[in-house]
Amino acid sequence: MLARPNYMFADLGLDAVDKGLADPRLARFLEDTRAAGGIADNRLRLHMPYLSLCSDAATPSSPPPIFYVGQDCSQRLLFGDEWTRSPDASLRTPDAELEAAAADGYRIALERGAYYGYARTRLHLNGSPVEVAFERLIVALRPRVGAPTRFCAYYGLIQSIER
Amino acid sequence: MISLRMSQYQHEHSMPTNARLIRLRQAVEDKGLSDMWDMILSIDYQAAQAADLMPETLEQFLDVIELLVRAFSYND
Numbered sequence: 001m002l003a004r005p006n007y008m009f010a011d012l013g014l015d016a017v018d019k020g021l022a023d024p025r026l027a028r029f030l031e032d033t034r035a036a037g038g039i040a041d042n043r044l045r046l047h048m049p050y051l052s053l054c055s056d057a058a059t060p061s062s063p064p065p066i067f068y069v070g071q072d073c074s075q076r077l078l079f080g081d082e083w084t085r086s087p088d089a090s091l092r093t094p095d096a097e098l099e100a101a102a103a104d105g106y107r108i109a110l111e112r113g114a115y116y117g118y119a120r121t122r123l124h125l126n127g128s129p130v131e132v133a134f135e136r137l138i139v140a141l142r143p144r145v146g147a148p149t150r151f152c153a154y155y156g157l158i159q160s161i162e163r
Numbered sequence: 164m165i166s167l168r169m170s171q172y173q174h175e176h177s178m179p180t181n182a183r184l185i186r187l188r189q190a191v192e193d194k195g196l197s198d199m200w201d202m203i204l205s206i207d208y209q210a211a212q213a214a215d216l217m218p219e220t221l222e223q224f225l226d227v228i229e230l231l232v233r234a235f236s237y238n239d
Contacts, residue, residue, distance in 0.1 A: 040202050048207050055234040067230035068203070091230055143202035149195065149235075 007101040008120045011108065017116050017137070023157050025050070026137045030114060033139045033153070038113060040141045040153075047155065049073070056140070056150040058106035062099050064152055066091040074134060074156035078123065095123070106152055109138035125161070133159045183225055184213060190232045199231055 017027050029050075032043040044051075052075050053068035069076050069084045075093055076084065084091065092099055098121055109115040115138045122131050136156045143149060191200045204210050208224055216224055 040206060042206065045206050045209075057234075065230075065234040067234040068207075068227050091234070143198035147198040149198055151199065 006120075006122050007098065009101055009104065010118045011105070011115065012117050014112075014114055014116055022116060022137070023135055026116070026135060026155055026157060029153075029155050030116070030137060030139065033114070033141065037145075038139075038141055039145055040143050040151075044141075044153070047153075050155055050157075052076075052154045052156075054106070054152050054154065056110055056152065058103055058110055058152075060107070061103060062092070063103045063106040066093075067151075073154075074158050075154075077158065078125070078132065098123075105136060105138050106154075109140050109152055110150065114139045128163060131160075131162045133162075135159060180218060180221060180225070184221070187225055187228045187232065188213075191228060194232060194235055196231060196235055199235075200228060203227055203231070 012021070014030070016022060017030050020027070022030075029047045032047065036043050049070040049072040051068070051070045052066050052073050054064040054066045057064045066075075069091075079093055083093065093102075101121075102119070105115045105117055116136070118133070118135055120131060120133045122129060124130070134156050136154065138155075139153050140150050141153055143151070188200070191197055200213075204213060204224065207227075208216060208220065210216055213221060213224060
């Protein structure tokens with residue numbers, strides 16, 4: 001269950017990654033997607049356990065629905081396995097306010113090709129309020145060269161969880 | 164195009180998975196998501212065809228495809 005959270009989302013831009021300010025795992029992911037020309041090729045395999053994938057349907061109030069959550073993805077670590085087994089509606093993380101606050105990053109990624117930012121948010125984990133700080137890199141990809149379909153790959157990296 | 168490797172005899176217990184596979188493959192084709200199907204199969208499962216997957220892995224793959232179809236059904 002989640003409490004009423006306070007959110008802070010900052011768009012740091014890809015320059016911050018290029019200047020070496022991002023976690024090396026995120027930098028490697030961006031480097032690989034750039035080398036692949038925005039195509040999801042075999043270079044993506046290394047990163048799949050840490051990614052969530054979603055469609056290209058970002059709106060001002062909600063990120064695109066998710067269709068894949070990697071085993072070690074930060075969203076799975078934060079929200080647990082249960083929410084990934086939504087029986088009917090499209091999969092979204094379980095906090096509507098957080099969803100709305102996070103939406104801009106997806107919209108920017110779809111416009112510019114990628115988004116890198118920093119966020120802090122207050123959640124309830126195992127019944128206790130915590131403040132979570134995380135980096136997030138979102139990249140818009142195509143499944144093959146010339147494919148009309150795009151999707152977003154989200155790589156979130158938790159920096160700290162403070163009680 | 165649905166590509167399934169089936170032996171001549173199919174145990175009845177295998178049918179629900181195959182029915183799900185056929186239903187989802189059709190939904191993927193209807194929505195123009197075949198590239199996504201191939202990409203997920205290739206990158207995450209390192210398989211060329213869904214029929215190459217072991218039954219339990221196939222179910223996991225189909226779970227992802229089920230969500231994929233829902234995620235791209237926003238215009239429906």
